[in-house]
Amino acid sequence: MVDDTFDILSLFKLLSKHIKIIIAVSVAFGIAAYLISAILIQKKYTSSVQLYVENKSAANETTSLTTSDISVAQQLVDTCSIIFTSSAVFDQLAKEVDYTSEELASMVSVGAVNKTEVMKITVTCTNPKEAKLIAQKLCEICITEYERIISTGTIRAIDQPKESKRASYPNNKLYGLTGLLIGFCLTCFIIILRNLLDTRVKPDDNLAEIYDIPVFAEIMDFENKTSIAHSYRYESH
Numbered sequence: 001m002v003d004d005t006f007d008i009l010s011l012f013k014l015l016s017k018h019i020k021i022i023i024a025v026s027v028a029f030g031i032a033a034y035l036i037s038a039i040l041i042q043k044k045y046t047s048s049v050q051l052y053v054e055n056k057s058a059a060n061e062t063t064s065l066t067t068s069d070i071s072v073a074q075q076l077v078d079t080c081s082i083i084f085t086s087s088a089v090f091d092q093l094a095k096e097v098d099y100t101s102e103e104l105a106s107m108v109s110v111g112a113v114n115k116t117e118v119m120k121i122t123v124t125c126t127n128p129k130e131a132k133l134i135a136q137k138l139c140e141i142c143i144t145e146y147e148r149i150i151s152t153g154t155i156r157a158i159d160q161p162k163e164s165k166r167a168s169y170p171n172n173k174l175y176g177l178t179g180l181l182i183g184f185c186l187t188c189f190i191i192i193l194r195n196l197l198d199t200r201v202k203p204d205d206n207l208a209e210i211y212d213i214p215v216f217a218e219i220m221d222f223e224n225k226t227s228i229a230h231s232y233r234y235e236s237h
């Protein structure tokens with residue numbers, strides 16, 4: 001019975017024979033994925049603003065900042081993340097921009113920066129100018145809502161949102177590398193699969209190992225003149 005398994009060396013030799021095809025297909029997949037990312041996929045832009053939350057005692061210049069103040073501020077950041085992503089906030093924001101509250105909810109993310117008292121509001125939109133506008137308006141609403149709902153501590157903006165000049169999504173290079181990898185793996189898989197399904201005996205096969213029988217001679221097949229690579233007939237006596 002023919003052994004369908006082969007070692008790493010045999011695999012390397014098999015793939016080496018088809019290296020040109022592997023490279024060509026891999027490059028083609030990589031270029032195709034890059035072009036799809038650059039041309040067909042809609043670009044998205046990100047604008048963000050950071051807010052600093054502090055406990056009430058920390059706002060007093062005559063009072064030193066304590067560990068308790070920092071701990072309370074970090075807890076306030078978690079509370080603010082919930083408040084700032086509520087439907088009430090998005091309903092107010094929808095009145096300022098040309099988006100519904102549901103659309104805004106899918107565009108906005110709010111969270112703490114490295115578990116600190118700093119929180120970051122990020123807006124992702126297909127238009128960079130609108131992303132900046134939404135981030136700016138949301139920042140103003142969040143500060144107002146904080147003062148209205150939470151009586152402890154203060155909140156203020158660290159920076160201002162900026163208009164992004166470069167799309168944050170998609171990553172064209174990443175798409176290209178992914179396509180390259182997919183093309184490489186797919187081509188290698190097809191080559192290996194075809195080799196495993198091909199049960200014909202080839203001139204470079206080691207018959208002694210495949211069939212576990214001694215081979216005493218190789219007799220040329222004079223009737224088959226169409227291919228030198230298949231012009232041998234193996235017989236065992």
